[in-house]
Every structure is written in structure tokens, then in C-alpha cells.
Amino acid sequence: MMGAVVDGAGARRADLAAIHLAKKELGWDDGTYRDVMFAVCRVRSAADMDFAGRKRFLAHLRQCQQQLGLVPRAQARPAPWSPPLRALWSLWQRLADAGLVHDRGRDSLQAWVTRQTGVDRLEWLTTHQLDMVLVSAKQWLARAGSAAGCENQSHVRREC
Numbered sequence: 599m600m601g602a603v604v605d606g607a608g609a610r611r612a613d614l615a616a617i618h619l620a621k622k623e624l625g626w627d628d629g630t631y632r633d634v635m636f637a638v639c640r641v642r643s644a645a646d647m648d649f650a651g652r653k654r655f656l657a658h659l660r661q662c663q664q665q666l667g668l669v670p671r672a673q674a675r676p677a678p679w680s681p682p683l684r685a686l687w688s689l690w691q692r693l694a695d696a697g698l699v700h701d702r703g704r705d706s707l708q709a710w711v712t713r714q715t716g717v718d719r720l721e722w723l724t725t726h727q728l729d730m731v732l733v734s735a736k737q738w739l740a741r742a743g744s745a746a747g748c749e750n751q752s753h754v755r756r757e758c
Contacts (some may be wrong), residue, residue: 613652617644620659623668634658664722682728683720686711689735696742 621631632642638658640649647655679687687707694702699710712718714734715727723731 609649610652613649613656614644617652617659620656620663624659624662624666630657634662664719677722682725682732683723686720686728686732686735689732689739693735693739693742695738698738698742 606693626634635644635655639647639655639731641647641651644655682744687704690699690707690710693699693703699706708718708720711720711723711731714731715723717723
């Protein structure tokens with residue numbers, strides 16, 4: 599069988615099936631499900647959602663699943679890191695090279711980011727939070743560099 603062509607009605611059925619599967623995986627009763635749907639999409643039935651509403655609600659359900667540690671079947675592999683996350687990783691490695699970080703692993707980076715932001719996963723950082731930790735890591739590295747510069751210039755009498 600060749601790849602199935604999904605028309606508008608087929609896409610709608612697939613979205614509704616995914617919504618109801620997520621509801622079941624989350625263990626929500628009907629009242630909770632409808633309350634969350636109303637909060638996100640301002641409707642009480644998935645049948646009343648348009649395309650954009652279904653996509654918005656599915657994204658919300660995936661976030662709920664991730665927060666509970668449930669991984670949606672379609673997203674078993676983690677998405678590749680964005681360029682800002684790769685920049686943060688690079689800064690973390692530079693901090694380790696400078697001797698400021700004793701464990702250069704991802705878990706150690708995640709623990710530091712969690713202390714800074716309260717967010718449990720790097721991928722969940724908002725743009726503002728990611729900018730904040732990038733600036734913080736850059737400042738940390740710069741402070742270490744300026745302190746090393748002062749030590750190398752110990753013959754100069756001035757405060758650093």
C-alpha cells in the first residue's frame with residue numbers, strides 16, 4: 599500500500615483520535631478534560647474545534663504529558679537542540695575547561711539551569727529564560743577571565 603492521502607476529514611479524525619488518546623494517557627475524567635479544553639480553546643467539545651484549535655489543544659496536551667513524564671508515541675526521540683541551547687552547551691564546556699564547573703555533563707548543566715530558572719528541562723525554557731542563563735554563563739566566564747587577568751598582572755598595584 600502506498601502512502602495514504604489524508605484529506606481534511608481524515609486529518610480531523612486523526613486529530614480527534616490523538617486528542618482522545620492523550621486524554622486517556624493523562625488519566626483525565628470527562629469533567630477535567632472539558633474544563634481544560636475550555637480554558638485552552640473556549641469550547642467544551644473537541645468536535646467544535648477548528649483546525650487551529652485542534653493543533654493548539656494537541657500542543658497543550660503534549661506539554662501536559664511531558665510535565666508528567668509521559669512521552670507521546672510520535673515524539674519518542676527528543677528534538678535536536680536549538681542554536682541557543684547549543685550555545686549554552688558550548689558555554690558550559692568552556693566553563694568546565696576553565697575549571698569553574700567540575701562536571702561537564704548534561705545533568706550538571708540541567709541542575710544549574712534548574713537552580714537559575716526553576717525549569718526542569720532545557721527544552722522547556724522560554725526565550726527570556728534561555729537569554730537569562732546565557733547571559734549569566736557568559737558573565738560567569740568573563741568574571742573568571744578577568745580574575746585570571748588580575749592574577750597574571752600581580753606586579754601592577756591596582757584593585758581588580
